[in-house]
Amino acid sequence: MKKQNWYKLIYQFAVIGILTFMGFRLLWDKAYAPDFEAYCPFGGIQALGSYLTMDSLSCSMTSTQIMMGVALFIGIVLFSRLFCGYICPLGTIGEWIGKLGDRLKVRITLKGIADRILRLLKYVLLFITFYFTLQSSELFCKKFDPYYAVASGFNTDVVLLWALIAIGALLFGSLFFRLFWCRYLCPMGALSAIFKYSWWFLGTMAVYVILLLLGLKISYVYPLLIITAGGYILEVTRMNRVRPDPVHITRNTDTCISCGLCTEACPQGIDVASSEKVTHADCTLCGDCLHACPEKDTLQINKRNMKWLPAVVLGALIILGITAGTLFELPTISQKWGTEEQLASAGVFEMSGLKNIKCFGSSTAFANQMRRVDGIYGVSTYVASHTVHILYDTTMYTNEKVQQLIFVPVKRAIGELPEGTESVVYYTVTIDKFFDPLDATYLQNLLDQKTEAVGYQSDFACPVIVRIYFPAGKEPGREELVKAIESKNLSFTVNETEFNVKLPYRVVTFEDEKGSLTPQEFAREMFMPVTSFFNDSQNYTEDVLKGMPVILGENAKLSQRYSYLISHLSNEGGIVGFETSLNEVGKEMLTVWYVDTVTAPDRVFSAVNADSLMLHYADGTTGTVPNPFRFAPADTVTTGITE
Ligand code: SF4
Numbered sequence: 001m002k003k004q005n006w007y008k009l010i011y012q013f014a015v016i017g018i019l020t021f022m023g024f025r026l027l028w029d030k031a032y033a034p035d036f037e038a039y040c041p042f043g044g045i046q047a048l049g050s051y052l053t054m055d056s057l058s059c060s061m062t063s064t065q066i067m068m069g070v071a072l073f074i075g076i077v078l079f080s081r082l083f084c085g086y087i088c089p090l091g092t093i094g095e096w097i098g099k100l101g102d103r104l105k106v107r108i109t110l111k112g113i114a115d116r117i118l119r120l121l122k123y124v125l126l127f128i129t130f131y132f133t134l135q136s137s138e139l140f141c142k143k144f145d146p147y148y149a150v151a152s153g154f155n156t157d158v159v160l161l162w163a164l165i166a167i168g169a170l171l172f173g174s175l176f177f178r179l180f181w182c183r184y185l186c187p188m189g190a191l192s193a194i195f196k197y198s199w200w201f202l203g204t205m206a207v208y209v210i211l212l213l214l215g216l217k218i219s220y221v222y223p224l225l226i227i228t229a230g231g232y233i234l235e236v237t238r239m240n241r242v243r244p245d246p247v248h249i250t251r252n253t254d255t256c257i258s259c260g261l262c263t264e265a266c267p268q269g270i271d272v273a274s275s276e277k278v279t280h281a282d283c284t285l286c287g288d289c290l291h292a293c294p295e296k297d298t299l300q301i302n303k304r305n306m307k308w309l310p311a312v313v314l315g316a317l318i319i320l321g322i323t324a325g326t327l328f329e330l331p332t333i334s335q336k337w338g339t340e341e342q343l344a345s346a347g348v349f350e351m352s353g354l355k356n357i358k359c360f361g362s363s364t365a366f367a368n369q370m371r372r373v374d375g376i377y378g379v380s381t382y383v384a385s386h387t388v389h390i391l392y393d394t395t396m397y398t399n400e401k402v403q404q405l406i407f408v409p410v411k412r413a414i415g416e417l418p419e420g421t422e423s424v425v426y427y428t429v430t431i432d433k434f435f436d437p438l439d440a441t442y443l444q445n446l447l448d449q450k451t452e453a454v455g456y457q458s459d460f461a462c463p464v465i466v467r468i469y470f471p472a473g474k475e476p477g478r479e480e481l482v483k484a485i486e487s488k489n490l491s492f493t494v495n496e497t498e499f500n501v502k503l504p505y506r507v508v509t510f511e512d513e514k515g516s517l518t519p520q521e522f523a524r525e526m527f528m529p530v531t532s533f534f535n536d537s538q539n540y541t542e543d544v545l546k547g548m549p550v551i552l553g554e555n556a557k558l559s560q561r562y563s564y565l566i567s568h569l570s571n572e573g574g575i576v577g578f579e580t581s582l583n584e585v586g587k588e589m590l591t592v593w594y595v596d597t598v599t600a601p602d603r604v605f606s607a608v609n610a611d612s613l614m615l616h617y618a619d620g621t622t623g624t625v626p627n628p629f630r631f632a633p634a635d636t637v638t639t640g641i642t643e
């Protein structure tokens with residue numbers, strides 16, 4: 001009976017099993033938000049590259065991925081491509097589908113010139129992947145990586161057509177050609193092959209660093225090109241003698257009976273039965289040949305009976321990578337704009353748990369916001385722990401003042417006051433672990449789902465003060481409200497995407513006295529005017545400008561998405577303004593301003609009620625989202641823009 005390589009199978013089943021469990025868990029655990037890339041070494045190496053060239057980590061990468069990348073490098077240099085052979089889920093799927101192809105007798109091993117030309121593809125993909133990742137600090141491989149596409153449910157980072165082609169290549173390519181994805185398309189496979197020629201990689205990098213130190217301004221594109229092009233040449237010319245190969249498979253020719261089972265078992269198609277020492281660059285030290293050999297101690301590792309060695313080393317490297325990654329955290333961005341003198345005397349304010357700090361983009365937005373504040377000299381962010389470090393002028397601020405500076409007070413309507421409401425009551429509470437705008441969004445959804453609240457507002461204090469409003473008579477009991485705020489899980493939908501989050505809020509104080517307001521006072525309390533004029537509104541005279549007022553009603557709940565509607569309306573020729581106000585009975589109104597010689601009320605009405613909104617993003621691109629707003633027809637038209 002064929003002997004199984006359990007060392008490898010245990011790793012493969014464990015990885016596929018864990019990923020499948022994570023995928024299925026989403027079906028019953030709505031608050032579960034798995035990170036399928038948490039330990040991806042390829043993402044880690046890209047992140048390290050972007051850190052060294054741009055002083056920022058790619059996307060939502062953390063030190064753990066970087067340390068896994070370093071562990072991968074050490075593993076390849078000292079042993080072999082253990083990651084490819086044992087734990088890469090794409091490698092496992094390609095190998096298993098290949099076995100099916102063998103059974104169906106449809107699989108072939110490409111050899112000769114076709115094999116050598118196709119191997120170029122993965123180096124081209126490696127170059128493109130690193131080039132764009134280092135340009136943008138966003139992981140480019142997410143656009144086509146079959147693993148990421150499936151695990152993320154084809155989220156917005158994925159280019160659907162590219163990902164479908166890649167998935168097709170993985171599934172169908174592996175059925176007909178030996179390890180089609182790994183050999184010809186996987187950029188991680190190309191990088192692993194380059195690491196096998198570590199002198200080439202390290203030598204090129206050393207020369208590049210020396211030239212930089214000598215003051216030459218050379219783009220990283222050149223070493224990237226030299227490393228990838230050289231890696232391809234080394235792979236296809238099989239220069240095994242110039243590759244360090246401290247650990248390899250050896251064959252005892254005295255005891256070998258030339259049965260060929262080892263060659264048959266090798267997933268890489270290496271002719272083990274004809275080699276005294278396996279020096280092929282494709283060997284991953286997977287050990288399948290060792291286990292297939294029927295003759296005791298004929299195939300060994302470095303002429304010693306150490307079948308267990310690659311699996312044990314891989315386990316040790318994984319543990320080392322994860323441990324090192326959790327012991328320290330690299331900043332996602334680290335920007336300093338103060339002078340040397342200012343930085344030398346600056347204080348450091350540190351705050352964790354800021355849910356808004358979740359990736360490179362949100363970190364950059366936060367740093368840009370801080371850059372505009374006098375007396376703030378620098379920002380570092382750490383997305384794994386949602387932490388910020390802020391360098392500040394100690395003569396202008398204290399730690400608490402800096403905390404206040406980054407706090408964004410929020411006022412949000414949750415629902416319309418029911419007709420006939422005579423008064424509004426409110427509770428005042430302080431909430432621990434509640435701070436940033438994302439917390440405000442979560443609280444809004446909690447109150448909307450679990451109470452009859454009509455609005456809330458937050459004010460800075462430690463912990464943050466929150467006032468929650470209810471129509472008189474509809475307010476919950478104190479315990480009921482605390483229970484709602486302290487809910488552990490929340491599910492809500494935005495733009496047809498469902499979000500499931502775990503929440504940490506704890507009510508610290510609950511003011512004894514309930515407050516009370518008239519509906520008009522409540523309307524004034526909650527109202528935050530939004531005004532935006534565009535499309536050269538200043539060029540039109542008052543006699544052609546008309547305002548179409550509509551009652552905001554339930555739309556007021558969506559005030560944080562008014563910018564979507566404004567962006568969409570700016571696409572419509574003739575619409576020039578968006579302005580919210582309170583009418584005399586305290587109802588929130590939206591007035592859309594338009595030029596009546598260019599457009600008409602029915603077109604304005606269609607624009608605000610369009611099925612989807614066309615948005616303009618900061619980088620100049622556009623996109624569409626479903627329109628969450630719905631307005632009833634206007635019955636009046638006003639003239640002239642109010643000052
Ligand atoms: S030669 Fe042996 S260890 Fe190397 S890839 Fe083939 S089966 Fe695995």
Ligand code: SF4
Nearest residue numbers: 256257259260262293
């Ligand atoms: S399986 Fe073992 S005995 Fe058979 S050819 Fe390979 S090394 Fe020789």
